[in-house]
Amino acid sequence: MSDAHPLIQVKNLDLYFGSFHALKDVSVDFHAGELVGLVGDNGAGKTTLIRVLCGIHKPSKGEVYFDGELVTEFHPKLAIDQGIETIQQSVGLCDNLSIARNFYLGREPMKKIVGIPFLDFKQMRSMSTKVIRAFGLRDNVSADDEVERLSGGERQSVKIGRAVEFKNRVVIMDEPTNHLSVREREHVNELAVQLKEQGLLVIYITHDIFQVHKLADRVVIMENGEKIEDASTDSMTAEQLEEVIRQGGRLVEKMGS
Amino acid sequence: MADAAFKPLVRKHSEIGIFLIAILLIVFFAATSEGRWNNSYNISTILQITATLGLMTLGVALVVGTGEIDISVGSTFGMSALIYLFLAVRVDPFIAATAAVCVGALIGAFNGYLVTKTGTPSLIITLGSLMIFRGLAIALTSGFAFSIPYKERGGFSYFILGGDNMFNFGTFAGVNTGFLWLIFALVVLTVVLKLMPYGNHLLAVGGSSESAHSRGIRVDRVKLKAFIICGALAGLGGVLEAGKLGSADGSMGRLMELQAIASCVLGGCLLAGGRISLIGALMGAFVLSSIQSYLVVMAVRPQWFMVLLGIIVVFAALGDKKLRHWAHKH
Incomplete structure (x- = not known):
């Protein structure tokens, strides 16, 4: 796991929202072919950190290297073009658009007719239908239906299916198993491991240290905007890591008071 | 049941409401105006008004689709009309029209740039440009009208830029270009x-x-483009109106922005964005033009114009909402 250079390297990252210090001097490396669990309580800064990695937030201070190169411009478009796919919790789908249109939003397949680029509906439909069937969406849901019609779990399935389907180098999953049934949960976790085995970097965000300990090669724990632990799952048990989270919470409380 | 078949249709096509309203109004107008509304000359006039208001409405619908709004289009319409008239007697009308549409696009770019760069609500920004460009239009004309002398209004350029009707045969007055x-x-x-x-x-x-x-x-670019298209279309509408009338003063297009927005709403465009119907918005423009023309041919005093128009718009909107509510009930 300690090959030449990490795929994503975060160095001394700080992020402020106004006067709120959301990320404090965070440094962390992520390698290709690795499944990293990013764990912490609500407000620990997990989602904020990955929103930097996927280009939504620009850091206030510090550096991010992707594949050895310093990232100078932050925009989701650039991240997606580099092969960083993110399954976000609250954003990512437009309710007013069909599943097929959401699936390809921002990277629409095109068919040129007399030089003018038109959407390739055939491909959009067939690919997104394949994915929604693979993820067991209701039989009466079609790729032309608006996302508004879907349940929470189905929405999540569309996002995950989309992330898996494109050729990526990094897949970031923010609480991917929320809203999912037990069976769907297992499916998602299997997918995460499969992606890793294909050589991708998978960053898996969750509250549940026991769940992610089973999947991950390494666990990074965040608390109050800081990284407080970064350990391989071979070196620490889930119980030990859980203790770190508890201690970390207490430490921060003490520091704050 | 007919109900069951109709419901999904209404759910999927938000513009159905305005088509029903249009049919009802057409029947009502035809039945009550003793032929003064439903004659070929009047229909032709309605289509001409729909054309210029409709172009403006299409642009507003696109901006509404992005979740923003442009209430400056009436002023853009006026500015472009004046620029067209000013230039048309000096250079070829086509060049004049192109320049006028470009000015419309520039006003749109001005709006879009300010909205996306400053994050200020588009209602405020375009309220500002509504006043700026209306003021400019009045100042530039200093109370007079720009016009093209009647004897000069020949040729293909004038014809195609709203100057005349086509398809006129028999008693039918034709359709304005x-x-x-x-x-x-x-x-x-x-x-x-x-x-x-x-x-x-x-x-x-x-x-x-x-x-x-x-x-x-790139959210900003998408919005900017919509504002530019909107400005250009309002500008084109202004050119065609000027082409039809041959003259305009600083008040040209005043309050038309409200009609354009009303047309969008009536036509099933969601002001919050994301759901628009272009054909529905045009139908909205047609309905508003029809109502206006009905009030004219029925010799309703002009003071009551706005009042009645407003009342009808409110009732039409309520009816449309009821219909959609019904369609979404299980």
Whole structure:
């Protein structure tokens, strides 16, 4: 796991929202072919950190290297073009658009007719239908239906299916198993491991240290905007890591008071 | 049941309401005006008014689709009309028209740039440009009208720029050439909206700009483009109106922005963004033009124009809402 250079390297990252210090001097490396669990309580800064990695937030201070190169411009478009796919919790789908249109939003397949680029509906439909069937969406849901019609779990399935389907180098999953049934949960976790085995970097965000300990090669724990632990799952048990989270919470409380 | 078949149709096509309203009104107007409304000359006039208001409405609908609004289009319409008239007697009318449409696009770019760069609500920004460009129009004309002398209004350029009617045979007065531009714009924009990537991005931005952004859509650029198209279309509308009338003063297009927005709402466009119907918005423009013309031919005093128009708009909107509510009930 300690090959030449990490795929994503975060160095001394700080992020402020106004006067709120959301990320404090965070440094962390992520390698290709690795499944990293990013764990912490609500407000620990997990989602904020990955929103930097996927280009939504620009850091206030510090550096991010992707594949050895310093990232100078932050925009989701650039991240997606580099092969960083993110399954976000609250954003990512437009309710007013069909599943097929959401699936390809921002990277629409095109068919040129007399030089003018038109959407390739055939491909959009067939690919997104394949994915929604693979993820067991209701039989009466079609790729032309608006996302508004879907349940929470189905929405999540569309996002995950989309992330898996494109050729990526990094897949970031923010609480991917929320809203999912037990069976769907297992499916998602299997997918995460499969992606890793294909050589991708998978960053898996969750509250549940026991769940992610089973999947991950390494666990990074965040608390109050800081990284407080970064350990391989071979070196620490889930119980030990859980203790770190508890201690970390207490430490921060003490520091704050 | 007919109910069961009709419901999904209404759910899927938000513009059905305005078509029903249009049919009801046409029947009512025809039945009560003793032929003063439903004669070929009047219908032809309605189509001409629909053409210029419709072009403006299409542009506003696109901006509404992104979740923004442009209330400056009436002033843009006036500015472009004046620029066209000013230039048409000096250079070829086609060049004049191009310049006027470009000015419309520039006003749109001005709006779009300010909205996307400063994050100020588009209602405020375009309220400002509504006043700026109306003021400029009045100042530039200093109370007089710009016009093209009647004897100069010949030739193909004038004809195609709203100067005359076509398809006039028998007693039918024909269709103003401005209507062709409207149909052309409707077809092009419908194709762009439904079949091209830009349309997908535009509706995505209106539906959830955060989600669109997270998928790599350049939200600002999508909005800026919509504002530019909107300005250009309002400008084209102004040119065609000026081409039809041959003259205009600083008040040209005043309050038309309200009609354009009302047309969008009546036509099933959601002001919150993400759901628009271009054909519905045009039908809205047609309904408003029809109502106006009905009030004229029935010799309703002009003071009551706005009042009645407003009341009818409110009732039509309520009816439309009821219909949609019904359609979404299980």
